[in-house]
Amino acid sequence: MLSIRNVGKIYPNGEHALLDVSLEIGQGEILAIVGGSGSGKSTLLRIIAGLDHPTGGSVRVDGDVITAPHPAIGLIFQEPRLLPWLTVEQNVGFGLSGLPRAEAAQRVDQVLDRVGLAGRGGNWPRELSGGMAQRVAIARALVARPRVLLLDEPFSALDAMTRASLQDHLVELWSYDRPTMVLVTHDIEEAVVLADRVVVLSPKPGRIGAVLDVALSRPRDRDAPDFESVKRRLRQALDHSLHARIGAEESAPALAI
Amino acid sequence: MALFDLVVPNSALFPGGTKSASLPVRRWLRLPDGLLIGLVLPVALALFWEAAVRFGLAQGRLLPPPSRILDTFIGLAQAGTLWQHALATIARVVVGFALGTVAGTLLGAAAGYSGLLRRIVDPSLQGLRSIPSIAWVPLFILWLGIFEASKVALIAVGVFFPVYLGVLGGILSADRKIVEVGRIFRLSGFALVRRILLPSILPSYVIALRSGLGLGWMFVVAAEFMGASEGLGYLLVDGQQLGKPDQIVAAILAFALLGKGADAILVALTRPLLRWQDAYAGGR
Numbered sequence: 001m002l003s004i005r006n007v008g009k010i011y012p013n014g015e016h017a018l019l020d021v022s023l024e025i026g027q028g029e030i031l032a033i034v035g036g037s038g039s040g041k042s043t044l045l046r047i048i049a050g051l052d053h054p055t056g057g058s059v060r061v062d063g064d065v066i067t068a069p070h071p072a073i074g075l076i077f078q079e080p081r082l083l084p085w086l087t088v089e090q091n092v093g094f095g096l097s098g099l100p101r102a103e104a105a106q107r108v109d110q111v112l113d114r115v116g117l118a119g120r121g122g123n124w125p126r127e128l129s130g131g132m133a134q135r136v137a138i139a140r141a142l143v144a145r146p147r148v149l150l151l152d153e154p155f156s157a158l159d160a161m162t163r164a165s166l167q168d169h170l171v172e173l174w175s176y177d178r179p180t181m182v183l184v185t186h187d188i189e190e191a192v193v194l195a196d197r198v199v200v201l202s203p204k205p206g207r208i209g210a211v212l213d214v215a216l217s218r219p220r221d222r223d224a225p226d227f228e229s230v231k232r233r234l235r236q237a238l239d240h241s242l243h244a245r246i247g248a249e250e251s252a253p254a255l256a257i
Numbered sequence: 258m259a260l261f262d263l264v265v266p267n268s269a270l271f272p273g274g275t276k277s278a279s280l281p282v283r284r285w286l287r288l289p290d291g292l293l294i295g296l297v298l299p300v301a302l303a304l305f306w307e308a309a310v311r312f313g314l315a316q317g318r319l320l321p322p323p324s325r326i327l328d329t330f331i332g333l334a335q336a337g338t339l340w341q342h343a344l345a346t347i348a349r350v351v352v353g354f355a356l357g358t359v360a361g362t363l364l365g366a367a368a369g370y371s372g373l374l375r376r377i378v379d380p381s382l383q384g385l386r387s388i389p390s391i392a393w394v395p396l397f398i399l400w401l402g403i404f405e406a407s408k409v410a411l412i413a414v415g416v417f418f419p420v421y422l423g424v425l426g427g428i429l430s431a432d433r434k435i436v437e438v439g440r441i442f443r444l445s446g447f448a449l450v451r452r453i454l455l456p457s458i459l460p461s462y463v464i465a466l467r468s469g470l471g472l473g474w475m476f477v478v479a480a481e482f483m484g485a486s487e488g489l490g491y492l493l494v495d496g497q498q499l500g501k502p503d504q505i506v507a508a509i510l511a512f513a514l515l516g517k518g519a520d521a522i523l524v525a526l527t528r529p530l531l532r533w534q535d536a537y538a539g540g541r
Contacts, residue, residue, distance in 0.1 A: 049441065051437060051441070068443070069440055069441050069442070069443050074441075075441050077434070077437075079434065081434050081435060081437070081438050083435065083438065083453070083456070084533050084534070084535065085456045086456075094442060095442040124532070124533050125533075125535075126534075
């Protein structure tokens with residue numbers, strides 16, 4: 001349903017951010033994109049979101065070519081990015097202005113309840129903790145019932161405890177409507193906890209280095225041996241992608257030692 | 258007591274920051290406290306001048322003692338003249354401020370949103386801004402006549418520039434990350450301005466409105482100097498021509514009270530819009 005074909009991105013300064021990236025993502029699939037810094041993973045996500053334009057190739061959702069933000073696609077940023085002048089419920093309902101008031105209010109209540117913030121609707125964003133604010137941001141994206149939900153390192157600014165609980169929570173939220181999810185992360189464990197499939201991007205220029213299937217049943221136990229083994233395989237793929245750059249100038253110093 | 262209502266200490270300068278005052282009782286207790294300190298200097302100066310004139314150390318002919326100014330002030334108020342003149346002045350400021358604010362907000366928002374419009378309009382407006390606004394007076398009189406229209410136009414010009422600059426500057430420095438949220442929800446044009454850009458600049462917008470209002474009071478005097486049959490500015494000119502310094506100072510006093518009162522009203526009206534702010538509210 002989400003189809004990325006030969007997407008390339010060259011920055012105005014001539015730097016290749018992405019080179020010929022192609023991916024087919026199925027309905028309800030959770031895909032994680034991991035990669036080191038400079039691998040273009042955030043750029044790829046912004047292109048899917050319609051916030052950036054590719055210099056080559058195209059992205060389609062159910063056949064529609066993405067040229068601008070699309071109603072079927074929601075995005076959760078690294079920071080909550082709540083609008084500070086709106087209350088929690090106004091923030092969550094921000095994208096629902098086209099709906100009748102009663103229906104919008106009912107949807108907002110339902111999604112606030114799902115993210116565990118029932119009764120917090122009247123609060124100002126400044127009154128929330130980092131984890132609560134990010135849950136509001138998730139609610140704001142989910143309330144519009146997107147068919148595709150994009151997440152750009154959504155938990156990277158949170159402490160480890162909050163992060164783990166929000167990861168589990170996200171899977172639970174996903175299970176209601178089962179949107180297609182594309183998650184960008186640099187956290188290997190996060191990718192293995194959440195994803196059905198993990199794409200490893202190699203840096204400079206960003207391109208697909210490896211694709212890993214995560215054949216683990218849900219809910220996933222972070223301490224299980226097979227979980228650990230998938231993590232290990234993913235780490236190896238990531239290490240490999242970091243060292244296999246085009247041209248071998250990076251490996252030359254290692255040879256010289 | 259009227260004076261006490263008009264003067265809002267501390268919080269007047271930094272609206273929205275009343276978090277530290279959890280109990281309303283404490284806020285009320287603090288009010289006269291802040292006033293007292295602020296009143297020490299003017300009261301001491303007034304008493305000093307009063308005493309100097311009383312004891313024959315100064316004549317008080319060009320600067321009358323406070324008691325005589327107060328007499329004149331009360332006399333003018335009781336005769337109704339003060340209200341008549343004050344109302345005329347207030348009406349001009351209100352209309353001029355409204356026109357200047359609307360024009361400044363619309364043009365500032367449009368120039369902030371559209372780079373093309375900004376490149377077309379902004380250089381000319383910045384050029385016009387560097388003209389001392391009083392220099393428009395002869396032209397406005399030629400164009401609009403000697404009556405209300407030219408006065409209101411001058412005030413509106415004075416109010417326009419701080420509001421325009423405040424809105425434009427606010428939008429140009431708006432947080433890109435917040436604007437992106439608007440784009441993700443497919444807002445553009447007027448909807449983006451109304452739902453994202455303008456709310457995000459509200460705090461600096463209020464500051465711009467306050468400096469615009471301050472300039473409005475400044476320009477109403479200039480406008481009334483250029484020929485008016487009523488208004489506080491007329492009282493000033495009249496006092497000068499007839500050699501009545503007490504009337505001049507009484508009119509100045511009225512300006513001070515009105516200016517401060519109007520600012521306090523503006524702050525009170527905009528405070529509900531800024532409740533959300535998570536700001537350093539200044540030393541308490």
